[in-house]
Amino acid sequence: MGRVTERRKVIRIRDGAVSSRPDTLVAEEPLEIRLNGKPLAITMRTPGDDFALAAGFLVSEGVLGAASDLLNIVYCAGATTDGVNTYNVVDVKTAPDVVLPDITLERNVYTTSSCGLCGKASLDAVRTTARWPISDTPPLRIGTELLASLPDRLRAAQRVFDRTGGLHAAALFTEDGELLDIREDVGRHNAVDKLIGRALQSGDLPLSRRILLVSGRASFELAQKAVMAGIPVLAAVSAPSSLAVDLAAETGLTLVGFLRGSSMNVYAGGERIALPESAAHG
Numbered sequence: 001m002g003r004v005t006e007r008r009k010v011i012r013i014r015d016g017a018v019s020s021r022p023d024t025l026v027a028e029e030p031l032e033i034r035l036n037g038k039p040l041a042i043t044m045r046t047p048g049d050d051f052a053l054a055a056g057f058l059v060s061e062g063v064l065g066a067a068s069d070l071l072n073i074v075y076c077a078g079a080t081t082d083g084v085n086t087y088n089v090v091d092v093k094t095a096p097d098v099v100l101p102d103i104t105l106e107r108n109v110y111t112t113s114s115c116g117l118c119g120k121a122s123l124d125a126v127r128t129t130a131r132w133p134i135s136d137t138p139p140l141r142i143g144t145e146l147l148a149s150l151p152d153r154l155r156a157a158q159r160v161f162d163r164t165g166g167l168h169a170a171a172l173f174t175e176d177g178e179l180l181d182i183r184e185d186v187g188r189h190n191a192v193d194k195l196i197g198r199a200l201q202s203g204d205l206p207l208s209r210r211i212l213l214v215s216g217r218a219s220f221e222l223a224q225k226a227v228m229a230g231i232p233v234l235a236a237v238s239a240p241s242s243l244a245v246d247l248a249a250e251t252g253l254t255l256v257g258f259l260r261g262s263s264m265n266v267y268a269g270g271e272r273i274a275l276p277e278s279a280a281h282g
Helices: 050-060 123-129 144-156 159-164 188-201 220-228 242-251
Strands: 005-014 017-026 029-035 038-045 070-075 089-094 109-111 168-174 179-185 210-214 233-236 254-260 263-268
Touching (some): 029 050, 050 070, 050 089, 050 220, 144 210, 179 188, 188 210, 220 233, 220 242, 242 263
Parallel strands (some): 210 233
16 A cells, blocks of 8 residues: 555755755554454554454464464554554454453453553463463574674565564564564564464464574563463564563573673573573582
8 A cells, every 4th residue: 555654745954954854654544453343442553454463463372373263454444434444453252262352342342553552461361361471382492693693684685674664573583593573663572473373374373493582672462462472582683671571481491681792681481592602600
């Protein structure tokens, strides 16, 4: 739909010189997610991969777990009072045997581009609703050199970021460092949902031998989404939150933060990281 970026006129000041020019900005629009016709959530996102975003969100919520759980996703025609299709409302139709959440006024969720489902979930809720316990995933060992190489591969694949400088990214890698998929969005949790939703649609869940790399920090919501998709390793180029570390420790998720160059901090699940032979533990 050509709505990923937009142009706006700006006044540019460089070394005292003033000029007027158009600038490319990342687009941000609301997306309402309906479940079998009933409103469930609204998120601020970058348009594109909306169906994958909705599917991934429902994986994170514990509603969907396999491609067979999903009948179809459609944009809602006539989403406004004047009958216009805004392409900002999607309806997810599930298979008859899918157990649906209790959709009440209290349950309806507004998610923002920065924090996801802030304060909604708890450690116990994620641990008890995860379909694929991380502790049961096949053994996995990732070298520090491989991990250190991933941020550059992520950055090189960020096409929209090069034009706007305003997008977060999330990428899935194999245990050998092969880039499988990358999604960009104004919200890092949306980018992760798009990855997970595409994996659901392709029948690839659980992602039990994959590495999830995110730009920016690792929040509780991102750790939650990794656990719900069966991803054993979550790495971030910035800091994790304390609750993300707690969730990782509770569920067996390997959580790596401050992944910059050859430096990194392993906050949980260190048994999956193959440390350099010369490493000294203090």
